[in-house]
Amino acid sequence: KNQVEQSPQSLIILEGKNCTLQCNYTVSPFSNLRWYKQDTGRGPVSLTIMTFSENTKSNGRYTATLDADTKQSSLHITASQLSDSASYICVVSFRSYNTDKLIFGTGTRLQVFP
Amino acid sequence: KAGVTQTPRYLIKTRGQQVTLSCSPISGHRSVSWYQQTPGQGLQFLFEYFSETQRNKGNFPGRFSGRQFSNSRSEMNVSTLELGDSALYLCASSPSGTAFGNQPQHFGDGTRLSIL
Numbered sequence: 001k002n003q004v005e006q007s008p009q010s011l012i013i014l015e016g017k018n019c020t021l022q023c024n025y026t027v028s029p030f031s032n033l034r035w036y037k038q039d040t041g042r043g044p045v046s047l048t049i050m051t052f053s054e055n056t057k058s059n060g061r062y063t064a065t066l067d068a069d070t071k072q073s074s075l076h077i078t079a080s081q082l083s084d085s086a087s088y089i090c091v092v093s094f095r096s097y098n099t100d101k102l103i104f105g106t107g108t109r110l111q112v113f114p
Numbered sequence: 115k116a117g118v119t120q121t122p123r124y125l126i127k128t129r130g131q132q133v134t135l136s137c138s139p140i141s142g143h144r145s146v147s148w149y150q151q152t153p154g155q156g157l158q159f160l161f162e163y164f165s166e167t168q169r170n171k172g173n174f175p176g177r178f179s180g181r182q183f184s185n186s187r188s189e190m191n192v193s194t195l196e197l198g199d200s201a202l203y204l205c206a207s208s209p210s211g212t213a214f215g216n217q218p219q220h221f222g223d224g225t226r227l228s229i230l
Contacts, residue, residue: 032216043118043204043221044157051216089157093214100170100214104157 002027004092006105013112017080021108023073023090030094035064035075038087038107047075047088077110085112115140118207118222126228132193135225139186139207143220145169146188147213148180151202151224160203162213163188169212192227200229 007022025033032051036044048057048064050073057064061078077084090105119138127133139146147162159172163182180190186207192199204224211217 031214041223043206043223045221046218049216049218091157095214100212102159102172102214106156 002092002094002096002101002103004090004103004105006088006090006108008108009106010109011111013080013110015080015082015112015114019077019080019110021075021077021088021110023075023105025071025073025090025092025103027092027094027103028071030092031100032093033064033066033073034091034093035062035073036089036091037062037084038089040086044089080112082112082114085110118205118220120203120205120222120225122225123223124226124228126230127195128230129195129197131195132191133195133227134189134191135203135205135227137188137190137205137207137222139188139205140220143207143209144186145208145210145212146182146186147206147219148188148190149204149206150174151204152200157204159213160190164210164212170214195229197229200227202226 004025013019034049035047038044047062050066063076066073087107087109089107092103121136145164148160151157162170166182177193182188202224206219206221208217
């Protein structure tokens with residue numbers, strides 16, 4: 001069964017600290033893997049998009065990595081800020097029986113405290 | 115440049131009614147996709163439109179339908195509402211790429227639909 005699992009479910013860190021969020025997937029092969037940030041009451045905002053052949057992609061303090069062999073992706077946040085408090089969602093796009101599909105992870109809820 | 119605009123922001127309906135939600139994409143964007151977000155199921159893809167044609171559809175019953183107009187604005191309709199349809203409905207747009215490709219999707223802030 002095609003799945004995308006994120007861990008941890010929730011995370012609390014202090015402002016200024018680094019953290020890493022995990023995304024494990026069973027889909028193979030896939031078209032791309034995306035990370036989104038979703039603030040409470042707002043729509044998701046795209047952070048990174050990685051294709052199957054990419055290992056790393058950065059967007060400011062956010063760095064996503066992809067290991068296609070172990071089917072794992074991680075999102076590393078450097079020098080966290082209060083504004084990083086949000087849900088982070090991993091999404092995998094793939095093709096099955098000539099149809100494009102998306103599988104969303106259930107997200108990691110990050111809280112950054114001063 | 116204005117972002118994706120969804121109206122209304124909040125809506126309350128009763129079981130059995132129908133509802134229409136609206137999405138205005140970023141100017142110049144021709145691809146619009148719709149998603150349902152619930153606490154239990156998370157985000158799920160509903161359908162996608164490009165140049166007034168449905169390009170892809172998720173695994174939702176026929177009660178969920180949509181359309182796109184020549185100005186790229188899109189509407190989704192849910193008929194015979196059920197309690198389980200209570201959710202945040204999100205729309206996203208991109209210049210031309212699909213919801214599955216490598217172009218970033220730009221999301222609106224959604225319409226929160228509550229079914230009583």
